[in-house]
Amino acid sequence: MTPPKGGSSISDAEAPFCAVIGAGPAGLFAADALARAGAHVVIYEHKASPARKFLMAGRGGLNITHSEGLERFISRYGAAAARLAPFIRAWPPQALRDFCAELGEATFVGSSGRVFPASFKASPLLRAWLARLSRLGVAIATRHAFAGFAESGALRLMGPDGEFTRKVDALVLALGGASWPRLGSDGAWAARLGAEGVRVTPLAAANSGALIQWSAIFRSDFEGQPIKTALLRHGASSARGDVVITRRGLEGGPVYALSSKLREATEKRGETTLSIDLRPDTTLECLTRKLSRRAQKQSHANFLRKAGFSKVEIGLLREARRDGLPRDAETLAALIKNAPLTVTGVAGLERAISTAGGVSFDELDDNLMLKKLPGVFVAGEMLDYDAPTGGYLLQAAFATGLAAGRGAARYLGLSPDQPVGPEYHADLSPRQEPNGRPPEASNKYSV
Numbered sequence: 001m002t003p004p005k006g007g008s009s010i011s012d013a014e015a016p017f018c019a020v021i022g023a024g025p026a027g028l029f030a031a032d033a034l035a036r037a038g039a040h041v042v043i044y045e046h047k048a049s050p051a052r053k054f055l056m057a058g059r060g061g062l063n064i065t066h067s068e069g070l071e072r073f074i075s076r077y078g079a080a081a082a083r084l085a086p087f088i089r090a091w092p093p094q095a096l097r098d099f100c101a102e103l104g105e106a107t108f109v110g111s112s113g114r115v116f117p118a119s120f121k122a123s124p125l126l127r128a129w130l131a132r133l134s135r136l137g138v139a140i141a142t143r144h145a146f147a148g149f150a151e152s153g154a155l156r157l158m159g160p161d162g163e164f165t166r167k168v169d170a171l172v173l174a175l176g177g178a179s180w181p182r183l184g185s186d187g188a189w190a191a192r193l194g195a196e197g198v199r200v201t202p203l204a205a206a207n208s209g210a211l212i213q214w215s216a217i218f219r220s221d222f223e224g225q226p227i228k229t230a231l232l233r234h235g236a237s238s239a240r241g242d243v244v245i246t247r248r249g250l251e252g253g254p255v256y257a258l259s260s261k262l263r264e265a266t267e268k269r270g271e272t273t274l275s276i277d278l279r280p281d282t283t284l285e286c287l288t289r290k291l292s293r294r295a296q297k298q299s300h301a302n303f304l305r306k307a308g309f310s311k312v313e314i315g316l317l318r319e320a321r322r323d324g325l326p327r328d329a330e331t332l333a334a335l336i337k338n339a340p341l342t343v344t345g346v347a348g349l350e351r352a353i354s355t356a357g358g359v360s361f362d363e364l365d366d367n368l369m370l371k372k373l374p375g376v377f378v379a380g381e382m383l384d385y386d387a388p389t390g391g392y393l394l395q396a397a398f399a400t401g402l403a404a405g406r407g408a409a410r411y412l413g414l415s416p417d418q419p420v421g422p423e424y425h426a427d428l429s430p431r432q433e434p435n436g437r438p439p440e441a442s443n444k445y446s447v
Contacts, residue, residue, distance in 0.1 A: 015040040016169040016412040019155055021146045023050030024185075025394060026380025026401035027174030028129060033405030034172070035136035037414040043133075044144040044157060045184070050130065052183040053176065054122050057394070061120045064100065065093040065391035067109045076392050080385035083361040084396060087368075091399040093391070099398075103128035114391055146175060148192040149373075170375050170408040174401060177355025177381040178203045187355070189382065197372050199360045201384045204263060205352035207256035207393075210274060211345040212249035215322070218315050223247050225312045231280035233338075234258045234265070234272065240280060245312065248347065250274075257388050260356060263346045274343045276320075278313050278336050287336060291329040300325045309336075316341075354393050356386040367407025368400060375411055379404035 016039050020031045023045035031041045043050070057063075066073060070092055077084050097107045097115060105125045106118045117125055133140075147156035147163055154165040178187025190200045222245045231240045232254040243252035258274070265272035279287060294303050304314050317325060320339035326332045349355065359378050363370055368383075370376045379400040387393050406416035 016414070017042075018170045018172065018408055018412065019044060019166065019168045020172045020174060020405075022046075022174035022176060022184075022380070023140060023142075024174060024176055024380060024397065025051065025054055026176075026397040026404070027172065028133065029398050029401030030172040030174055030377070030379055030405035030408070031138050032129075032133060032136065033402050033416065034170075034409055034414075035133065035138050037406070037409035037412075037416050039170075039409060039412060039414060041136075041138045043138060043140045044146070045140060045142045046145040047184040048142050050140060050142070051122070051126050053180055053185065054126065054394075056180065056183060057122060059122075061116055062122045062125075063114045063116060063389070063391045063394075064107060065096050065115045065395045067093065067113045067115055073392070073395075076390070077385055077387050077396070080361070080383075080387075084385060084399070086366070087399040087403045088395065091395075091402050093395060096395060096398055100125060103132065112390075146173070146189060146192070149196065168375075170377070170411050172377045172379060172401075172404045172408055173382060174379045174404070175382055177358065178349045179205065179208075179352040179355045179381075181350060185355075185381070187349070190358075193359065193370075198363050198370060201357040201360055203349070203355050203357040205346055205349045206260055206263075206356040206386045207353035207389050208259045208263075208347040208351060209246060209251040210249045210255050210259065210262055210341075210343045211347065212274075212341055212343055214245075214249075214319060218319050219245075219247060222312045222315050226252075227276075227278070227310075227312060227316065229280065230254065231277035232258060233275040233277070234261050237261055243276075245316075249343070250341075253389055256353060259346050259352075260386050262343050263356075266343060266345045271342055271344050274341045276316070276339045276341060278309070278316070278339065284333055284337050287333040288330045291333050294327075294329070300327075353389060354387065355381055358382050358384040360384050367410060368404045369407055369411065375408075377404040377408050377411075 018034050018039045018041050020027045020041060020043045023043050027043055028051065031043050034041045073093065074081050074085050074088050093115065100107050100117060103125055105128065107115050108118060109115055143160050145158040147158045150156050150165045154167045155171060156163060156165050175189045176185030178185060187203045190203060194200055224245065226242055226244050228242050230243055231238060237258055239254035239257035241253040243250050243255055262272060262274065290307060301314055317335060317339055320341055321335055326335065359382050361384060364378060365371055368377050368379060370378060380397045383400060385396065387396055409416040
């Protein structure tokens with residue numbers, strides 16, 4: 001194909017035209033950077049409203065980033081840490097907090113070190129952000145899906161009236177991964193980029209629940225109930241926090257942190273063992289002494305309940321030791337500290353929080369431009385990294401969105417750091433979407 005070229009391709013445009021595909025955080029931030037650099041920007045969004053997954057994340061409190069030291073923060077990206085480091089350093093967590101404050105949404109650090117907006121919601125932040133983009137002259141065309149590239153190199157889009165092509169001066173792809181596809185990110189882009197010779201690591205579920213075959217009675221009695229402050233171990237890896245019993249297994253932060261390793265192990269062997277420590281702050285010796293004070297005829301349930309264990313914890317111990325709980329204090333204490341659960345897999349992409357795999361960093365230059373497709377930039381969860389929950393996913397989306405937007409601005413010959421105030425386009429009439437139809441008004445967005 002003939003890739004997009006620098007310079008204006010729309011005769012009546014006063015500024016180079018850049019299309020952004022995807023109205024999640026990465027796409028919105030890329031558009032923000034491009035508009036501030038002076039580009040004419042249109043965001044094309046597959047769904048009827050922008051940032052649906054961002055809004056879904058806000059239902060749980062919107063953990064926007066994390067407050068830990070920058071070096072430790074970067075290390076959380078594992079194998080992709082070195083590749084993401086320049087973008088995170090250029091837009092660190094404090095910069096993201098400052099951006100939220102600029103939009104009128106103060107943030108605070110929780111007891112875990114995680115950072116949240118004061119409202120605990122995504123919708124106020126999104127509303128202010130969309131208003132800012134509108135002032136910058138950015139148009140959002142909803143119900144427009146990425147369909148690949150024409151032989152001429154033009155962008156192919158599927159809109160409400162059918163497929164059409166548009167020539168662009170630069171293109172930012174921010175289509176997300178493949179998790180929660182009903183919210184818009186279905187991973188269909190992987191095949192379309194693959195057809196252009198771009199190497200894409202196969203997409204897989206990340207930050208997903210562990211699949212465990214509970215007994216019918218345990219599932220019936222305890223589905224939806226939490227287990228507080230547990231320590232989960234898998235091999236040499238561990239994670240601590242609250243987990244929840246689900247119909248199909250376990251969910252929660254510690255499970256998500258270990259899910260990639262659980263996925264790899266179950267793909268190789270069919271099943272693997274996940275151990276849970278129900279009393280991580282109590283040593284085995286102390287727990288053994290406590291459990292030694294037991295009346296001879298006292299039942300397991302009564303004894304453990306009086307020792308401070310909840311019904312769901314007792315039920316979990318029975319699931320881990322289905323041939324019966326030991327009466328010996330030391331053996332029982334060892335079970336409480338290391339209850340083995342058989343994991344048969346992880347929840348699929350339809351329920352995973354994020355996606356592992358994506359466009360290989362070897363396919364990209366330092367500005368996140370595809371080497372095989374000059375003028376085409378990639379940002380957000382399309383990139384090949386696997387980040388844990390805790391604010392790292394959103395931080396990377398913002399940071400790479402900014403990097404791709406600034407990279408596209410440089411490609412267009414614009415100054416990527418050119419300040420453009422919110423009032424820059426305030427007196428201009430609404431921009432027309434490049435196919436001749438006006439974009440949908442922002443008051444239609446369900447935020």
